[in-house]
Amino acid sequence: MNATHPAPVSTSPVPSPVLSPLPSPGSRAWLGLLVVLGPVLLVAMDSSVLFLAMPAVSAALAPSADQALWILDGYGFAVGSLLVAFGAIGDRYGRLRLLRAGAALFGLASAGAAFAPSPELLIAFRALMGVAGATLLPSALAVLSGLFTDPRQRSRAIGIFAATFAAGFAIGPVVGGQLLSGFWWGSVFLVNLPVVLLFLLLAPLLLREVPSGRTDRVDVLSVLLSAAGLLFSVYAVKHTAAEGLAVGPLALGAVGVGALVWFVRRQFALAHPLIDFRLFRDRVFTIAAVTGLLPLAAWSAVAYLGGVYLQSVLGLSVLDAALVALPGAAVLTVTCVVTPAVVARTGIRAALVTVHFTIAGGLLLLLATGASGGVGWYVAATVVTGVGYGISFSVVADTAVAAVPPERAGSAAAIAETSNELGNALGIALLGSLAALIFRLDGPGLAGTLGETLQLAGAGGELASDARSAFVTGLHVVAVVASGLHAALGVFAVRGLPRSA
Numbered sequence: 001m002n003a004t005h006p007a008p009v010s011t012s013p014v015p016s017p018v019l020s021p022l023p024s025p026g027s028r029a030w031l032g033l034l035v036v037l038g039p040v041l042l043v044a045m046d047s048s049v050l051f052l053a054m055p056a057v058s059a060a061l062a063p064s065a066d067q068a069l070w071i072l073d074g075y076g077f078a079v080g081s082l083l084v085a086f087g088a089i090g091d092r093y094g095r096l097r098l099l100r101a102g103a104a105l106f107g108l109a110s111a112g113a114a115f116a117p118s119p120e121l122l123i124a125f126r127a128l129m130g131v132a133g134a135t136l137l138p139s140a141l142a143v144l145s146g147l148f149t150d151p152r153q154r155s156r157a158i159g160i161f162a163a164t165f166a167a168g169f170a171i172g173p174v175v176g177g178q179l180l181s182g183f184w185w186g187s188v189f190l191v192n193l194p195v196v197l198l199f200l201l202l203a204p205l206l207l208r209e210v211p212s213g214r215t216d217r218v219d220v221l222s223v224l225l226s227a228a229g230l231l232f233s234v235y236a237v238k239h240t241a242a243e244g245l246a247v248g249p250l251a252l253g254a255v256g257v258g259a260l261v262w263f264v265r266r267q268f269a270l271a272h273p274l275i276d277f278r279l280f281r282d283r284v285f286t287i288a289a290v291t292g293l294l295p296l297a298a299w300s301a302v303a304y305l306g307g308v309y310l311q312s313v314l315g316l317s318v319l320d321a322a323l324v325a326l327p328g329a330a331v332l333t334v335t336c337v338v339t340p341a342v343v344a345r346t347g348i349r350a351a352l353v354t355v356h357f358t359i360a361g362g363l364l365l366l367l368a369t370g371a372s373g374g375v376g377w378y379v380a381a382t383v384v385t386g387v388g389y390g391i392s393f394s395v396v397a398d399t400a401v402a403a404v405p406p407e408r409a410g411s412a413a414a415i416a417e418t419s420n421e422l423g424n425a426l427g428i429a430l431l432g433s434l435a436a437l438i439f440r441l442d443g444p445g446l447a448g449t450l451g452e453t454l455q456l457a458g459a460g461g462e463l464a465s466d467a468r469s470a471f472v473t474g475l476h477v478v479a480v481v482a483s484g485l486h487a488a489l490g491v492f493a494v495r496g497l498p499r500s501a
Contacts, residue, residue: 028206029147029148029153030157031202031206032147032206032207033147033148033157033160033161035198035199035202035203035206035207036099036140036147036199036207037140037160037161037164038195038196038198038199039099039102039103039106039136039140039196039199040136040137040140040161040164040165040168041164041165041168041195042106042168042192042195043079043106043133043136043137043168044164044165044166044167044168044169044172045168045169045171045172045175046075046110046133046172046189046192047075047076047079047168047169047172047300047421047424048168048169048170048172048173048176048300048303049172049173049175049176049188050071050072050176050188050304051072051172051176051303051304051306051307052173052176052180052307052310052311052318052321052322052325053176053177053180053185053188053318054068054071054072054304054307054308054451055307055308055311055312055318056180056184056185056318057071057122057185058449058451058452059451060184060185061116061117061118061119061122062119062452063119063122064119064448064449065241065243065436065440065448065449065452066235066238066239066243066436066448067119067120067123068119068449069238069428069432069433069436070123070126070238071122071123071126072304072432073234073300073424073425073426073427073428073429073432074123074126074127074130075126075127075129075130075133075425076130076300076421076422076424076425076428077127077130077230077231077234077422077425077429078127078128078129078131078133078134079130079133079134079137079421079425080134080230080418080421080422080424080425081134081223081226081227081230081231081422082130082131082134082135082223082227083134083137083418083421085218085222085223085274086098086102086134086135086137089135089218090135090139095139096139096207098135098139099135099139099140099203099207100200100203100204101135102132102133102134102135102139103132103136103196103199103200103203104200105128105131105132105135106129106132106133106136106192106196107192107193107196107197107200109125109126109128109129109131109132110125110129110189110190110192110193110196111189111190111193112125112128113125113126113129113186113189114186114187114188114189114190116186137421140161163333163336163337165393166332166333166336166390166393166394167333167336169296169299169332169393169424170328170329170330170332170333170386171329171333173303173307173322173325173329174322174326174329176188176322177318177319177321177322177323177325178319178322179191180318180319181317181318181319181322218274219266219270219272219273219274221266222263222266222267222270222273222274223274225259225260225262225263225266226259226260226263226274228255228256228259229256229257229258229259229260229262229263230256230260230422231256232252232253232255232256232259233253233256233257233260234425234426234429234430235249235252235253235256236249236250236253236254236256237253237429237430237433238429238433238436240253240433240437241433241434241436241437243448244440264277275415275418276412276415279404279412279415282403282404283496283497284348284399284403284497284498285399285400285403285412287352287489287492287493287496287497288352288395288396288399288400288403288416289396289400289415289416289419290419290489291352291355291356291392291395291396291399291489292392292396292397292400292416292419292420292423293419293420293422293423293426294423294485294486294489295355295356295359295388295389295392295393295423295486296389296392296423296424296427297423297424297426297427297430297431297482298359298363298385298427298431298482298485298486299385299389299424299427300423300424300425300427300428301427301428301430301431301432301435301478301482302363302366302381302385302475302478302479302482303325304428304432305432305435305474305475305478306325306378306382306475307325308450308451308471309378309472309475310324310375310378312450312451312454312468312471313371313450313468313471313472314373314374314375316375324375324378324379325382327379327382327383327386328381328382328383328385328386329382329386330386331382331383331386331387331390332387332389332390332393333390334390335386335387335389335390335391335394336390336391336393336394339351339390339391339394339395340394340395343391343394343395348395348398348399348402348497349493349497349498349499351391351395352399352497353493353494353497354387354388354391355388355391355392355395355486355490356388356486356487356489356490356493357486357487357490358384358385358387358388358391359385359388359389359482359483359486360483360484360486360487360490361384361483362380362381362382362383362384362385362386362387363381363385363479363480363482363483363486364479364480364483365377365380365381365384366378366381366475366476366479367476367479367480369381369472369475369476370472371465371468371469371471371472381479388486393420396416396419396420397416400412400415400416401416431478431482432478434474434477434478434481435471435474435477435478436448436449436474437474438470438473438474438477439470439471439473439474442469442470442473442474443466443467443470443471444457444463444466444467444470446463446467450467450468450470450471453467454467
């Protein structure tokens, strides 16, 4: 996700500031921003904090293949499917009220996830964390326009905001690995609680509510259609990849697709749609929105599969796996920070083209990894792709907003941010399911996941070796598919974006 724009997430035609700091010296605004950045960092970090923790979670709770995927991306789907809706709810009922309620719910759900005794309850608490995250992000974005009225200060604050979110995504696996080196898997959720408590204590002192004047209603049917459509469709994909064809999941998948079609058609008929699909008539906006989705899909899938590869295939400790992930995380974060200055000289067109070809090339480096070695190639792949990911996090929202008229900037920002969250969830759901399918077809057939297979077959022996090789094959297939998609979008960007962009 990216937040490099001043427009709050809103479905109202003309976004307006909804929060402002209490009358005070300018330093209070920066303190308020620091307080707001706490929940932003948590929401981003929790999208990736389980990537290195999944082997430990699998050993403790023994989830099935599709349950493991839901544990990972149920959070992202909840955030992505409700993000725009909660932006509208905050406009109508108060951003600060929603921000505080969401933070409290996020803390409670984190505590529940930390002590979940079964895969089903962990999935439920992760989804509840996603619901809370969807309330936090729009309000956290909206607070910027109220905190900073000076354009130069606002620009600096937005840069800090964007870097914080990018850093959250990037350091999530590293933080998870560090915690797991000394504590049990639930610690990756309990680390959220001090940040939430500090926010709840300081927010009333530094922020106050300002009415937005919005009176239109949130279309509840649109919210239900989008959430149900995503849920049923992805469930069908996951179940088919992990277990094979079955009538029930396929029927649910058909219902999900129908719900999504209904959702899209309904948005064209609404005066205040949750997502304004008319914006996709602009080619620059479309490329920007897809650039918000595809890089995060590739990043989340490869980061998850890479965590399993490093630990369960190569046998690295969780601490060593976290250290291996550190160079790519550092490159991603630094790139996100320096990109705005570079883009000011090179232009958006060059940035978007660089995103896709850099990621496409970096992903292909994963083909040099193997079941008996390949740490160096894995690090090289994360460093090269980290450049592309960092650029995409920095430019997507600004590009999307700049491509549309000012009165539609709020809708453009909402779509850009939603595409980020859905990309994060869809990467694990679709590309992760592809890897699970390859493992089911090419593996020894003892179980649906590598972790379960190694428990049944033991760490050594021919069956364990076959299972590791099958997992690596799945990783390679995902890398090729994701690389091909990025290369295709890069070509489309070269041909479709004006040279003046």
